[in-house]
Amino acid sequence: MLFFIQTSFAQLSVADLQQLHNKARYRGTEDDFQRAFAKNLRYPASAMKAGTVGTVLGVIKISGDGEVAAIETLNKADKDLKAEFIRVARLTEKMWAATRDILAFSYAVIPIAFMMKGKGYEAGLSKSPGFFMGLARINGFSTSSSFAAPVKQEKDYVARANKLIEKGKYEKAAKELEQLVNLQPLYLPYYHNLVKLYEKMGDANQVAYYKQVLQLLES
Known part of the structure; x- marks a missing residue:
């Protein structure tokens, strides 16, 4: 079995995005x-200690013979949260039905929402697109007040991004906007703002x- 798996960020291809509606059969x-x-998910200790929250839009790419061909994410998820998705996704090997179409994936x-109790973050995923395979939520918590760092609120990312854009620091501003997408991956205005910024860049x-991702989420 050969997996093409990225542990750092690597975007899906345009061809993949155009086929995401082709839902795999478990x-x-x-x-x-x-x-x-959900049973196998764990909140990474490093992410919990850092107070990292967010939603991973995980993607498992299945070949026509039912084999896992690749594991990626739609969004630029935190590396520790993404690594946990990859770990659990690997456990699904041999659990996918073959389509017998060797030319199609x-x-x-x-979507996996990593939330931390008492930190004021709730992923808005109640109206997910039909091609999503449900939703997994996992809550982290701490018995020590010094264990989990405070969670930055969405308004803080917006404020930082606006200040950076005013200063012409577009790359840093893009990172702030990417964090907003990680927090609320179905809130389309955040994607529109990203598109405008990347156009400016x-x-x-x-x-x-991101226009292709928007088209998918709007469908």
Whole structure:
């Protein structure tokens, strides 16, 4: 079995994005998949200590013979949260039904909300697109007040991004906006703001990528 898996950020191809509606078939019910996935999830200790919250829009790419071909994310998720998604996604090997179409791939898109009790973060995922395979939520908490760092609020990211844009520091501003997407990956205005910023930066690849993601989420 050969996995093409990135542990740092690597975007899905345009071809992948155009096929994400081709939903993978789990060997069992979708409820079975959600329960099995959620059962194996753990909140990374390093992320909990740092007070890291957010949602990973995980993607498992399945070949026509039912094999896992790649594991990636739609958003630029925190590296520790992404690594946890990859770890659990690997456990689904041999659990996907073959389509017998060797020319086509199918996809399992799984949003995973990593939340921390008492930190004021709630992922807005109640109205997920139909091609998503359910939703997994995991709560982290601490018995020590010094263990988990405070969670930065969305308004703080917006304020920082605006100040950076005013100073012409577009790359740093983009990172702040990416964090907003990680917090609320279904809130489309954040994507529109990213597209506008990347247009200002002249980054055609990022503009094309996020326009395609927007098209998917709006469908």
